Amino acid sequence: MNNLTTNQTIRFSKLALMAFISFFGLLMMYSNLADYPTNYEYVAHILSMDTTKDQTKYANRAITSPMLHHRIYWFIITLEVIYTVLCLMGTYQLYRKLNASADDFHEAKSYALMGLLMAIFVYFVCIQVVGVEWFNMDQSEIWNYGEWAQIILNFIFPSLIYISIRIEND
Template structure:
């Protein structure tokens, strides 16, 4: 079956989007490693709940705070590992989707989509479950001076939309 310009454009678009999500994950992970202390302060303060806004009087929620530096550092390492895995999986998926553009590359299309699906799902788990749910709600990050909820929701939305788009079947019809 001959690849139409429309089909080629769809596949190229999906590959580039997957690579972009992968690049984001890799940039965030590398930023956390290269500027470890700045980002460590964010995680430490959210988990210890020691920089809450003056108007926050949630004493019942403050009991959730984690003051153990070892556990805080373990949580930070898990975040960095998750971000790195997102970057690697999505970038690998994007690279495979690029390979699928070749006339002999059909085998790479389902592999690339599968790899990207794992990476994008992990992205949703890291930023939605990790930052929005656990950080935002369990540790009341919404009331903390260190509040990353908006960024977490924004990236979660992008990852979810990309996950849906990349997994849509391609149409070879030029509409």
């Protein structure tokens, strides 16, 4: 009988985390494309700042053009596609090198790490920094996804650290 070693378990756990994040990315892409009107409405309200407190105080920050709303939403979808494809490629590379040498397994992490960085860009920079800090998304009772983005970041960022650390052996 083949005994599962700690080293194999560590490698498998890194592969599994990438698979989880890739699956999440696929669901997000599907949601944004299959239910475009609902998700577009969210983006339009955040950019317009029409449901935030003190609307007039920050009116100079608002983007009210529907054309720009669509373009910004497509930019977000594009970023989600990029991070999901990178994560899927990273998952595949880790799978291919699961039983390879420690050096080869470590080198197989590059797409995974790029995908995770791109996901952090989407959920931290785009949603937390721009959405919450610039467009005051956290002040909207209806269109506030700041906590949701934080939950995602609380999973992705430690995963990035764990996957990038070289603790696998031959």
